[in-house]
Amino acid sequence: MAKANGANGSGKLTRQQYLDLYYYMRLNRAVEDTMVKLFRQNKIVGGLYSSLGQEAVSVGTAYALGKKDWLAPMIRNIGALLVKGVPPRDIFMQHMAKYDSPTKGKDGTSHFGDLENLHIVSPISMLGDLIPVMTGVAIAGRYLGQKIVAMTWIGDGGSSTGVFHEGLNFAAVQKAPFVLVLENNQWAYSTPVKRQVPLENLADRAKAYGIPSYTVDGNDVVAVYDAAREAVNRARHGEGPILIEVKTFRRMGHAQHDPAEYVPKDMRAYWEGRDPIALYEKFLTGEKLLDEKGKKEIAQKIDALLSQERDFAENSPMPPPEFAEHGVYCSGDDCHKIRPQWERPVAEVTPPKSSVAAVWSVEGFGSGKSSGGGSAPIHFGDTQKADHNGKVDAEVPEAIAESIEAARSNPRAVKSTNSKSVAKKSSKPVASAVKSKGQAGKVRR
Amino acid sequence: MATAAQETNLKPAAATQVTFLEAIKQAMYEEMERDPAVVLIGEDIGVYGGAFKTSEGLLERFGWERVIDTPISESAIVGAACGMSYLGLRPIAEMQFIDFIVCAFNQITNFVAKGHYLWNAPAPIVIRGPAGGGVHGGPFHSANPEMYFVHTPGLKVIYPSTPYDAKGLLKAAVRDNNPVLFFEHKFLYRRIKEELPAEDYTVPIGRAAVRRPGRHLTIISYAAMMHTSLEAAADLAKEGIEAEVIDLRTLLPLDEETILTSLKKTNKCLVVHEDTKTGGIAGEIAAILCERAFGDLDGPLMRVTALDTPVPYSPPLEQYFLPNKEKVLHAARQLAKY
Numbered sequence: 001m002a003k004a005n006g007a008n009g010s011g012k013l014t015r016q017q018y019l020d021l022y023y024y025m026r027l028n029r030a031v032e033d034t035m036v037k038l039f040r041q042n043k044i045v046g047g048l049y050s051s052l053g054q055e056a057v058s059v060g061t062a063y064a065l066g067k068k069d070w071l072a073p074m075i076r077n078i079g080a081l082l083v084k085g086v087p088p089r090d091i092f093m094q095h096m097a098k099y100d101s102p103t104k105g106k107d108g109t110s111h112f113g114d115l116e117n118l119h120i121v122s123p124i125s126m127l128g129d130l131i132p133v134m135t136g137v138a139i140a141g142r143y144l145g146q147k148i149v150a151m152t153w154i155g156d157g158g159s160s161t162g163v164f165h166e167g168l169n170f171a172a173v174q175k176a177p178f179v180l181v182l183e184n185n186q187w188a189y190s191t192p193v194k195r196q197v198p199l200e201n202l203a204d205r206a207k208a209y210g211i212p213s214y215t216v217d218g219n220d221v222v223a224v225y226d227a228a229r230e231a232v233n234r235a236r237h238g239e240g241p242i243l244i245e246v247k248t249f250r251r252m253g254h255a256q257h258d259p260a261e262y263v264p265k266d267m268r269a270y271w272e273g274r275d276p277i278a279l280y281e282k283f284l285t286g287e288k289l290l291d292e293k294g295k296k297e298i299a300q301k302i303d304a305l306l307s308q309e310r311d312f313a314e315n316s317p318m319p320p321p322e323f324a325e326h327g328v329y330c331s332g333d334d335c336h337k338i339r340p341q342w343e344r345p346v347a348e349v350t351p352p353k354s355s356v357a358a359v360w361s362v363e364g365f366g367s368g369k370s371s372g373g374g375s376a377p378i379h380f381g382d383t384q385k386a387d388h389n390g391k392v393d394a395e396v397p398e399a400i401a402e403s404i405e406a407a408r409s410n411p412r413a414v415k416s417t418n419s420k421s422v423a424k425k426s427s428k429p430v431a432s433a434v435k436s437k438g439q440a441g442k443v444r445r
Numbered sequence: 446m447a448t449a450a451q452e453t454n455l456k457p458a459a460a461t462q463v464t465f466l467e468a469i470k471q472a473m474y475e476e477m478e479r480d481p482a483v484v485l486i487g488e489d490i491g492v493y494g495g496a497f498k499t500s501e502g503l504l505e506r507f508g509w510e511r512v513i514d515t516p517i518s519e520s521a522i523v524g525a526a527c528g529m530s531y532l533g534l535r536p537i538a539e540m541q542f543i544d545f546i547v548c549a550f551n552q553i554t555n556f557v558a559k560g561h562y563l564w565n566a567p568a569p570i571v572i573r574g575p576a577g578g579g580v581h582g583g584p585f586h587s588a589n590p591e592m593y594f595v596h597t598p599g600l601k602v603i604y605p606s607t608p609y610d611a612k613g614l615l616k617a618a619v620r621d622n623n624p625v626l627f628f629e630h631k632f633l634y635r636r637i638k639e640e641l642p643a644e645d646y647t648v649p650i651g652r653a654a655v656r657r658p659g660r661h662l663t664i665i666s667y668a669a670m671m672h673t674s675l676e677a678a679a680d681l682a683k684e685g686i687e688a689e690v691i692d693l694r695t696l697l698p699l700d701e702e703t704i705l706t707s708l709k710k711t712n713k714c715l716v717v718h719e720d721t722k723t724g725g726i727a728g729e730i731a732a733i734l735c736e737r738a739f740g741d742l743d744g745p746l747m748r749v750t751a752l753d754t755p756v757p758y759s760p761p762l763e764q765y766f767l768p769n770k771e772k773v774l775h776a777a778r779q780l781a782k783y
Contacts, residue, residue, distance in 0.1 A: 102564060106562060107563045125555075132552070137529070141532060144532060338533045
């Protein structure tokens with residue numbers, strides 16, 4: 001899938017950036033390998049979710065963010081947390097429910113955040129809720145003049161939630177500096193993507209919100225990074241939210257308990273042959289950015305770090321039981337330290353400068369096109385003239401035409417009234433820029 | 446640009462009678478003047494000024510970035526308000542009718558309410574809107590959904606009964622570091638007036654008020670039913686029954702001490718609320734009295750509440766559904782006999 005495309009993409013990475021991407025993917029995998037070991041030793045409390053084979057998604061997208069930008073991970077985005085600067089010990093301790101973990105044992109997995117320093121918002125288990133929350137982060141950042149971008153991830157399954165729609169639609173009307181990564185790993189627990197969404201490319205959903213989208217090979221870290229960087233730049237410059245669909249594959253079950261026997265063998269085999277780290281190593285070796293010695297050095301560096309981090313985590317105490325009672329409310333003077341960081345004159349948002357006329361300006365009204373092609377005050381787009389003779393559209397297949405005729409003669413038995421949507425084969429996929437580039441891209445050294 | 450007339454109109458005028466609705470608007474206006482971190486977000490709140498005109502004139506004064514009209518997306522409204530608060534803003538989110546707050550239930554109960562406990566992320570947002578029945582709004586524009594949220598640790602729930610409290614508590618809610626749900630009884634919006642102080646003031650969250658002192662029994666109520674309870678207490682006094690009337694004002698956290706102090710004096714307790722009976726705050730108060738003041742009780746805790754049904758539409762049905770003065774008098778007379 002990886003194709004050369006040096007036009008505006010991979011050619012912009014430096015040698016260090018290429019190696020960073022590699023380091024974080026390796027670190028992502030090593031952290032999770034370590035946790036599988038801890039899980040088998042019964043040291044993990046609760047479930048363990050794997051992003052094996054999806055490391056390029058978490059790392060490639062988060063790497064496109066700046067230090068001041070905000071992100072909110074999902075369960076399989078530990079790589080994004082590592083890129084943002086979370087130490088592995090925090091991830092270990094979260095999973096081990098230790099007192100020194102970011103949530104002090106009150107929640108597990110990737111459910112933690114850091115408002116003050118790293119700008120990470122904690123997820124909750126209910127999918128989609130982060131989309132409006134991160135839209136709010138993006139709007140607040142713009143309001144304060146900070147020029148930040150907010151990014152979060154959603155799965156193929158999570159894209160079916162109502163709040164996905166509410167959040168993305170609101171982000172779109174607000175033109176919020178927000179990037180949504182739709183991580184299509186093809187399985188929502190045991191349900192394949194085709195049973196969730198009747199679309200070939202989930203990026204096509206962007207069309208409904210009037211926002212741009214990309215579809216990217218999620219196992220090609222450079223392609224993912226290229227798309228993410230472009231999206232982040234566009235969002236930062238006021239183009240509004242952008243949807244990036246990354247196609248990848250969940251190689252493990254939903255969590256450790258799930259052997260995922262519902263996944264077809266050939267499907268698994270195909271994706272196991274496209275391991276993102278192996279693909280990237282091949283690319284880096286070909287570009288002479290990495291040799292066996294360099295690989296070994298990185299492996300040793302990660303081993304040393306993780307053994308240290310793991311020791312720290314294992315030595316951390318469990319929380320004292322009575323701690324369960326503390327912290328429901330923010331009370332006292334220092335429980336809320338977040339102050340707005342103004343990077344624009346406050347005078348712009350206070351009277352008299354903030355004052356406006358309370359009227360809607362409805363753009364374009366009066367310059368529309370009627371269904372017959374003539375002028376009309378409202379745009380009827382490409383709709384067709386209704387057929388008032390009661391005849392069914394010639395394009396309608398016979399079986400459906402019959403049921404429509406039957407419905408007309410007996411209106412109470414109407415099943416489907418929208419003959420057009422049934423009849424017309426879905427139009428061509430929306431012109432979303434399909435990005436599949438990077439591995440063979442040019443290297444700037 | 447806002448005209449001078451508009452500004453004058455919005456500014457609190459000393460020594461004038463102010464409706465409940467105007468008190469809400471004044472609170473928002475003054476908080477927005479005081480702190481540029483305060484923003485409004487909701488449906489039809491900007492150009493239109495809100496379905497009940499509670500934000501009328503605020504867009505003109507504070508602009509598009511601070512008075513944010515949204516799509517019909519309650520989850521997005523609450524979610525976005527939460528995200529905004531993470532950068533230090535203090536959003537006030539409006540539910541056009543508080544009935545619609547359940548559309549954002551997950552966002553409120555799982556995201557907003559749990560943030561501080563789980564990951565030290567307070568979400569200082571206010572979610573406010575018109576609640577309650579008696580105006581023939583029907584089953585989806587008359588509800589009292591406060592108890593869904595009183596059952597949620599991490600939230601504060603306010604339901605005031607007077608313009609003074611509405612203004613002072615709304616300001617306190619904006620300045621509070623926790624998520625606050627603020628219920629406004631729409632029956633009271635234009636029906637009661639009160640003179641408000643010209644200077645800035647707040648009313649403390651979590652404190653009940655004794656509206657009428659008495660010694661024979663305690664009537665505990667809030668919102669519109671507080672006024673019904675006061676009317677009943679005036680009638681009871683003519684019969685020689687002196688009822689103490691407590692206005693809860695805040696339902697979460699509940700002011701247990703004011704309740705217990707009153708009960709020690711009267712030894713009898715009647716709870717009156719417009720919320721439905723099962724799972725209403727009366728049940729919680731009964732449990733608190735059993736746990737903490739069992740020896741002080743000279744009679745059963747009694748309750749006058751709405752029926753355990755949806756709010757019906759047709760006036761005779763709704764009238765039958767709602768508590769009223771007669772029902773309160775009936776229960777109080779029975780209780781006084783113990």
